[in-house]
């Protein structure tokens with residue numbers, strides 16, 4: 707079912723500061739910031755030769771990463787995103803195996819304009835998993 711690691715996401719309290727660390731201190735290419743109101747975050751992507759790192763900053767009142775940053779005020783690893791060929795087939799087979807899909811179970815459009823779903827961390831070794839159809 708799983709393909710490549712599409713990205714690893716890190717929640718950050720200050721996206722401009724985090725961008726500067728990756729761009730200026732670590733010398734990586736970092737994308738323009740992109741507001742995703744439907745997901746309650748603003749994101750940039752650090753573009754690496756083999757994958758991407760997504761830096762997430764809360765956006766709006768009910769950001770899903772606000773509670774995470776309360777517990778980890780300096781930021782921290784938030785989720786890992788795996789690519790799948792068919793997100794509906796993946797969702798249905800994971801549900802049949804007892805895994806919990808977050809939200810209403812319908813894919814949303816992610817930062818790359820592709821369908822994404824999130825899986826409950828309790829079912830995946832304490833890691834929030836994002837699936838992205840590519």
Ligand code: CO
Pocket residue numbers: 713715760785787836
């Ligand atoms: Co992501």
